[in-house]
Amino acid sequence: MHETDERRLIEGAQRDPGRFAEVYEANFARVYAYVARRVPRREEAEDVTAEVFQQALAGLGQFEWQGTPFIAWLLGIAAHLVAKRWKGAVAKEEVPVDELELAANEGHVEQQTLFAQLIERLPEDQRRVIEARFFGQRGIREIAKDMGRSEGAIKQLQFRALETLRDQIGNRHE
Amino acid sequence: MNDFNIEKLDKHVDALLDGRVPARDADTFRLGELEDVAKELSLLPRPDFRASLWANLASSAATRPSGASEAQRATVIPPMFSSSSLTFPMRGSHLAVSFGLHVAALALITASGLWVVENRAVVRSTVAQLIPADSDYVMPVAPGKPAGGGGGGGDHDKMDASHGTAPRFAAEQLTPPLAVVRNEHPALPAEPTLIGPPDIVLPQSDRLGDPMANILNPPSNGTGSGGGIGSGEGGGIGSGKGPGIGPGYGGGIGGGIYRVGGGVSAPRPIYDPDPEYSEEARKAKFQGTVLLSAVIGPDGKPKDLRIMRSVGMGLDQKALDAVWKWRFAPGMRNEKPVSVLVSIEVSFRLY
Numbered sequence: 001m002h003e004t005d006e007r008r009l010i011e012g013a014q015r016d017p018g019r020f021a022e023v024y025e026a027n028f029a030r031v032y033a034y035v036a037r038r039v040p041r042r043e044e045a046e047d048v049t050a051e052v053f054q055q056a057l058a059g060l061g062q063f064e065w066q067g068t069p070f071i072a073w074l075l076g077i078a079a080h081l082v083a084k085r086w087k088g089a090v091a092k093e094e095v096p097v098d099e100l101e102l103a104a105n106e107g108h109v110e111q112q113t114l115f116a117q118l119i120e121r122l123p124e125d126q127r128r129v130i131e132a133r134f135f136g137q138r139g140i141r142e143i144a145k146d147m148g149r150s151e152g153a154i155k156q157l158q159f160r161a162l163e164t165l166r167d168q169i170g171n172r173h174e
Numbered sequence: 175m176n177d178f179n180i181e182k183l184d185k186h187v188d189a190l191l192d193g194r195v196p197a198r199d200a201d202t203f204r205l206g207e208l209e210d211v212a213k214e215l216s217l218l219p220r221p222d223f224r225a226s227l228w229a230n231l232a233s234s235a236a237t238r239p240s241g242a243s244e245a246q247r248a249t250v251i252p253p254m255f256s257s258s259s260l261t262f263p264m265r266g267s268h269l270a271v272s273f274g275l276h277v278a279a280l281a282l283i284t285a286s287g288l289w290v291v292e293n294r295a296v297v298r299s300t301v302a303q304l305i306p307a308d309s310d311y312v313m314p315v316a317p318g319k320p321a322g323g324g325g326g327g328g329d330h331d332k333m334d335a336s337h338g339t340a341p342r343f344a345a346e347q348l349t350p351p352l353a354v355v356r357n358e359h360p361a362l363p364a365e366p367t368l369i370g371p372p373d374i375v376l377p378q379s380d381r382l383g384d385p386m387a388n389i390l391n392p393p394s395n396g397t398g399s400g401g402g403i404g405s406g407e408g409g410g411i412g413s414g415k416g417p418g419i420g421p422g423y424g425g426g427i428g429g430g431i432y433r434v435g436g437g438v439s440a441p442r443p444i445y446d447p448d449p450e451y452s453e454e455a456r457k458a459k460f461q462g463t464v465l466l467s468a469v470i471g472p473d474g475k476p477k478d479l480r481i482m483r484s485v486g487m488g489l490d491q492k493a494l495d496a497v498w499k500w501r502f503a504p505g506m507r508n509e510k511p512v513s514v515l516v517s518i519e520v521s522f523r524l525y
Contacts, residue, residue: 017235036217041193050227134215159180162208
């Protein structure tokens with residue numbers, strides 16, 4: 001997003017919190033990708049992401065535009081919250097996020113977006129197993145029961161789906 | 175890929191989903207790649223998470239006030255008994271504290287007003303009043319009285335007194351000065367003197383006469399009477415009366431510092447700020463009148479201020495301090511400003 005557009009977006013949300021939806025949509029994937037690589041479990045990544053946006057919404061009035069991308073401010077909040085989780089206490093009120101981290105995070109965002117798209121393109125039974133296993137966090141036995149298949153067959157589907165994804169990612173990178 | 179690797183991969187997926195780091199298997203490069211893919215999948219957000227989070231945020235955003243920043247809202251003064259989206263909620267404790275402060279402030283104002291009323295005399299006692307010798311400071315010209323100081327004499331000579339020097343001043347006079355000695359062999363010869371301050375040294379010579387006279391010869395005692403030299407009377411020199419020299423009467427030197435009267439007008443104060451009340455006298459609620467003497471010079475400034483009657487309590491100094499600042503239209507004699515001795519009463523009163 002161009003700096004002028006982003007500034008207009010932020011200032012609009014400062015005047016009217018109802019417009020925070022646009023800010024959220026523009027930055028959700030970046031914040032989540034940043035947090036997900038810094039906490040061990042998906043549930044924690046979701047909790048931290050939710051807290052980042054709650055704090056951003058509450059503190060948006062204090063945000064002053066100084067030429068730094070707005071995502072840096074959001075990731076600063078995220079880094080602070082992650083540090084709290086790791087250390088159990090507040091180490092620093094502000095955790096700066098440098099340009100290298102911002103660039104690396106953009107790569108992670110792209111990769112997550114790509115994976116989400118590739119999952120959608122998997123064969124139906126493979127996609128169902130992947131969604132149930134990774135998003136539903138269900139065990140092989142439960143999935144097998146739901147799909148009316150043997151546990152061995154579900155494990156095979158999981159294996160093939162991961163191979164498919166690996167191959168398609170590899171093709172994209174070549 | 176055999177069943178062993180499929181089982182191993184599934185266990186690694188379990189570990190990833192539990193937030194554990196699975197041990198890498200170095201034997202199979204292919205399995206390691208699949209583990210990386212599985213790890214990426216374990217990091218993806220649940221498909222419904224984005225929407226559910228926004229649902230929560232949207233409700234928060236809807237309850238937040240719009241149109242002003244936090245800092246701007248902090249400057250909005252909340253009404254006491256109503257609330258709006260731009261104001262803070264009313265808190266009972268704050269209202270009680272505010273009420274108490276207002277009551278205290280009102281009590282303080284009332285108490286200070288009562289104190290001022292009860293102590294009015296003390297508060298207003300800073301005003302001092304200048305009361306001159308008469309009801310008006312401009313001293314009245316004493317009718318018929320000659321100007322003070324000086325003396326005169328003569329022996330009814332037809333000629334005016336001749337020029338010469340005056341004898342010395344002394345506390346008493348045995349023989350008046352004479353330019354023409356009528357009795358050259360007196361029974362009790364005595365030095366001629368004038369009555370006046372002995373420490374005042376006048377120019378001396380062998381020829382006695384009126385220093386102000388223009389006639390050198392022939393010597394003459396002047397047209398006055400009572401001995402002495404001049405047109406006056408009384409054994410002195412000059413036109414006055416008495417054993418002194420110069421115009422005026424009573425001895426000493428006339429024509430220097432005048433008193434009001436005899437053609438000498440009184441000085442008139444043109445800048446006379448009130449004196450301050452001393453703190454000591456104010457606390458004691460002491461009243462009194464200080465009498466000062468002062469010479470008002472031709473320049474209108476007071477000189478030689480002296481306390482003639484003291485009242486103490488620091489009021490004497492306050493009177494002096496005030497009168498030193500006064501400025502006068504000087505006293506006049508023959509249309510010329512002259513130094514005039516005056517008395518000033520400074521009254522300090524509580525009212």
